[in-house]
Amino acid sequence: MLHTIIKKNSYQDSINLMLLTNAVSSMDGLNKVQIMMATPSNKDIFKDAGLHTEELEAAESNDMAIVIDTENESKVDEVLEKVDQYLKDQSISNSGSGLETVRTWDRAKNTLPNANMAMISVPGQYAAEEADKALDMGLHVFLFSDNVPMEDEVRLKKKAHEKGLLVMGPDxxxxxxxxxxxxxxxxxxxxxxxxxxxxxxxxxxxxxxxxxxxxxxxxxxxxxxxxxxxxxxxxxxxxxxxxxxxxxxxxxxxxxxxxxxxxxxxxxxxxxxxxxxxxxxxxxxxxxxxxxxxxxxxxxxxxxxxxxxxxxxxxxxxxxxxxGDYAVEGTELQEGQTGIKGLFSGGTLASEAAVLISDALGLGSAITNEDGYVLKRDGHEVVDLGDDKYTQGKPHPMIDPETRAKFIAQAAEDEKTGVILLDFVLGYGSHEDMASALLPSIEKAVNHAKTQGRKLHVVASVCGTKNDPQDYEGHINRLKDAGIIVKDNNNEAVRTALNIVGLELKDxxxxxxxxxxxxxxxxxTASEQINAFVNEKPRVINVGLKSFTEALINNGASVVQYDWRPIAGGNEKMRKILSLLK
Incomplete structure (x- = not known):
């Protein structure tokens, strides 16, 4: 049975709500739960998940929507209690950060008058409009937001170039x-x-x-x-x-x-x-x-x-x-166990793996991304789990292990799989300890293959430095202690995986x-504004995800948080009218 709770005018950023959904989903007695802002695109995600209701349809973009599928009505109150506590904890955390927070562009510019960059991470349908405002204020733009139409990207970048500014992005x-x-x-x-x-x-x-x-x-x-x-x-x-x-x-x-x-x-x-x-x-x-x-x-x-x-x-x-020497002793693969399953959180790392495997197969090094798979040939699969196909309503795999855990289990079920190839990407924004988060799924997969009479090899690389918020050496040691082959970089990891299944590259x-x-x-020549930008510390108006300010503050940048909300409560028609009236 579906239960819908709408929290009016209760805007939260998408990453917070994705992580909240994951936390609530672990509760017993729930078939499904989804927590998102009630935007038109998110309503489609609710529909695809079988969680669409009449109450949801009536909600507006600035409303938080909670849809719970459960046979136990008492669970609804438990979910709401957990949601309220999560939002309260977020509020306490934010209030104690010492970060100045404003609600308008004018206040942001007055608070940080010498700002030279806007960092924008609002939903894609609003991103170009906010980037336009930033450029008009003479700010360089770091546009994290995705789902920005190509024509908007072209227009913004031409406008920036004419003004002597940079637009880094979208996506x-x-x-x-x-x-x-x-x-x-x-x-x-x-x-x-x-x-x-x-x-x-x-x-x-x-x-x-x-x-x-x-x-x-x-x-x-x-x-x-x-x-x-x-x-x-x-x-x-x-x-x-x-x-x-x-x-x-x-x-x-x-x-x-x-x-x-x-x-x-x-x-x-x-x-x-x-x-x-x-x-x-x-x-x-x-x-x-x-x-x-x-x-x-x-x-x-x-x-x-x-x-x-x-x-x-x-x-x-x-x-x-x-x-280099990429040989591995004691591979002991069964006949037909020749496939590499590359399950990547990093899109470029996935692309590199696909290029190298394709080259080793004699297929050339040109690749295409189809349906999230960068390579799918002869039992070999390389998937970019950060592709839009896998992140609709879900956190990115650098943040959350759930999607990759499912793919690891599927790879272990496939009798052709000889190697599971993984990346662990550290740094700001990423999971605090992805090694520990994924190890139970990896160990379960290896043990499952073992019960089927197969030896399953896991090869990984860790992308990080000793100064990252996570423990770089600790990550490597935890993986090695679990029997995973850890290489210094993605190139070495792929070549090691190829060697295990009897393939090699000719360089x-x-x-x-x-x-x-x-x-x-x-x-x-570079413009006066760009020359100044690369010779000074960033001074940032952060528009959107508050979590991005941690890295800025910790590394000496000046920053003010613009606590962005959709104009007109997210009502698209009213937003366009207000935009025309300016």
Whole structure:
């Protein structure tokens, strides 16, 4: 039986409500429960979950909706008690943080008059409007929000470029600005390697390897995953490159991208050949055969980091950074047990794994993302569990282990599975101890396979640094103690998994050749606002997820919290009318 409770004008951010739903779902006597704001898109999620009711339909976007499926009516009061206590605890926690909180843009700007950036994490349908306001106030924009239409992204980035500002995003999950981690990012030492990345966990993997190798990062400018698509044309990436070219504290530049549009990629590379600084590039899906002039071309994220570190240290660049001993003793796989199941929380790490496995299978290194699977071939599966398909109404797998636990169980049921391949991504925003959270599911899967007469191998990498909020070494030790093969990075983990099932990669030995003269002349200057931005500490108006302020405050940034609420209570028609009246 369905029970609906509507809390009028009780706005909470989506991550809080997802975590609250998970906490309540563990209660006995409930068939299902879902807690979300009653937006039109969320009502569709309720419908898909079989939790749609008439009371829900009447609720408005600024109302919190709780729908409970239970045969025991007394459980409804228990759920409400737990919800109220959770919200009370949140309120106490927020009031004790010392963070100044405001309710309007004007108050935010008055409170932090020298703000230079807005960090926006509101629901996607409102994000472009808030980004517009920030740009009109002369602020650079870090746009974490996803589900922003492509035409809005193009418009915002063109507007920003004309104003001499940066729009990082939408769907920009990671950045590091002058040592300050943004959103899902790691605590990385400052140094002379600058990164511009059209990928979140790609930036995390490269920056953490750089840190662990003893070097540091000046800035890691995220662009959002669509920046190198044809309609956008790499507006943010190219402005970010110019920023680092003119930044005195940056000596080396690293470029990270998921598979780009060919013409856009070529335009970016032409710009790179015009720079005075050496550059390392990785365009996932490409398998480069040589380095050209000042542009060093990597095949893997680890190779990208290692070349950048050698350039920073003045070391000779090696012909092959991917060679190594990936053999595992005592594999003891059954006949037909040849499949690798890559279950990733990081989208770029999933893409890298898919590229390497596809290459080892002789299928080439080009990949496509279909229905959340980055690769699904011959018993091998690589899935990006952070894909929209798996996060509708659920927390991201970096935050919550539930979705990945289900996939681990399914992988153990498949008789073809020889290896389960996992990533553990640490840093701000991520789960406080994902190793401990997933180990029961991993151990259950390994034991289940054992009862079926199969040996199931688990290979993992941990993306993090010793200064992250989580315990990096502790994570590794907990995994190793549980019998998991832990490698230093994703590239090594994938190659180890390939070795276990009898596959290997043939790497290119890269020579260094002179580059042809650029066909175009580029203006390499950066705007006055961008130059100032990369030479100062971030001063941030945080619009949306309050949890993002922890990393900002802990790392020396000035911040004011804009406690955002939907205009007109989320009534779309009224919101448009009010917007036109301004």
């Amino acid at each position: 920009c999950g990671t950045g590091i600005l002058d040592g300050v981690p943004m959103a899902f990012a790691n605590v990385v030492n400052k140094g002379k390697i600058g990164i511009v990345g059209a990928s979140g966990t790609g930036i995390q993997e490269v920056s953490t390897i750089i840190d662990r190798m003893g070097e540091g990062v000046s800035h890691a400018i995220g662009t959002g995953g669509r920046d190198l698509k044809d309609p956008v044309g790499a507006i943010t990436m190219m402005d970010g490159i110019r920023a680092l070219e003119n930044h005195n504290q940056t000596d080396i530049i690293a470029i990270i991208s998921k598979p780009p549009a060919k013409e856009v990629r070529n335009e970016v590379v032409e710009l790179l050949h015009s720079l005075s600084k050496p550059v390392v590039t990785i365009f996932l899906g490409e398998k480069p055969e040589q380095h050209e002039g000042n542009v060093y071309q990597a095949y893997t994220l680890a190779e990208t980091a290692k070349i950048a570190v050698d350039l920073a240290k003045g070391n000779e660049i090696k012909e092959d950074y991917n060679a 290119e030995v890269k020579k260094h050749v002179e580059a042809e003269a650029p066909q175009k002349t580029f203006d390499l």
